[in-house]
Structures are given as structure tokens and as C-alpha cells.
Amino acid sequence: MSLLVRPSVALHAAWMEAHKEWGDGLHEDGFGLVETDDVRSLEGFRVFVDRLLVKKASLGDDGGTLRWIVEEGKVLGGIALRHESAQDAEVLGHVGYGLRPSARGRGLAAAALREMLYLARARNMDRVVLACFVDNVPSVRTIERCGGVLSRVVTTERGEVGRYTIRLS
DSSP states (O other): OOEEEOOOGGGHHHHHHHHHHHOTTOOOTTSOOOTTOOOSSHHHHHHHHHHHHHTOTTTOTTOEEEEEEEETTEEEEEEEEEOTTSTTHHHHOSEEEEEOGGGTTSSHHHHHHHHHHHHHHHTTOSEEEEEEETTOHHHHHHHHHTTOEEEEEEEETTEEEEEEEEEOO
16 A cells, blocks of 8 residues: 655655666656755755755745655655646646656556645645656556546657646536
């Protein structure tokens, strides 16, 4: 059974295990990680977690809700909900998530997304927008399984991105 938990310094070793599996230079959606974060040292990790708990840099001034997907003490991924008024929510989407490669294909992303949709409803959001590369078939299926409807496709430097809307009302 997976569990969504607040970021915690106590999970440093488990988080580093997930980070190592992703590999250096790869993007880890849902963790709120930015290029300047020093997550290898415990003190650097503490600064990273503190920033996430304040909910500023990666989620905008109005912030958002960021959770790590944890199962039996193992960090499997992360998911973030940008609140309705958060900066860049319309561009980046309201929800971003990612699972470490060994945790994929088990329905964890869909379970985490459903929980974040519940939190979005509790904030009186009437919809959430998600962005996903169109060739990322597992993520497309996860979004569609949770009610996502493709609204448009945007061509970016990194490829075609589908913009999906999930109505909450």
C-alpha cells in the first residue's frame, strides 16, 4: 500500500536511493527539485526539504501541495498540486508527478493522482490541468484513467505535449 507523505529529512537515505535510480541529469517530476538543490549532503537535503515545505520556489508564491509517494519506508516518487492561483499553473499544469523506474506499472501514479484530485476539490478547484508528452503512453493512460480529456497538443523544444483537463465539479 502506498502512502502520500509530506517531504521529510528523515527520508534522506530513501530519497537518495530513488534519486540514484533516476540517474544524474534526469528530470524527476513531482519532487520539486531544481538545478541548484544540493541533495547529497544531509544539510543540503534539509535546505531542499525546508524549501518544499514553505512551498515557494517550484510551486509559486501561493504554493501548492507536494507529497512523496512512500511504501514501506521506500520513496517511490513524488506528486505536486499547484494551487489555482499558483504561478505557471496554466503553463506547467496543476499536477505533476513521477515514479522511479522500478515502481512504475503498478497503478501508483493513478492512486496518487486521485488523492491529489481529492485535495484539489477540497480547495474548491473546479478543474485541474495536466501536461504530458504525447509519447509517454503510460502517463497518458494514467491521466485518462483519472478522467483527463485531451484539450490540445503543443509543440515544444523537447517534443509534443498534450494538455489534459480533469473536471472536478
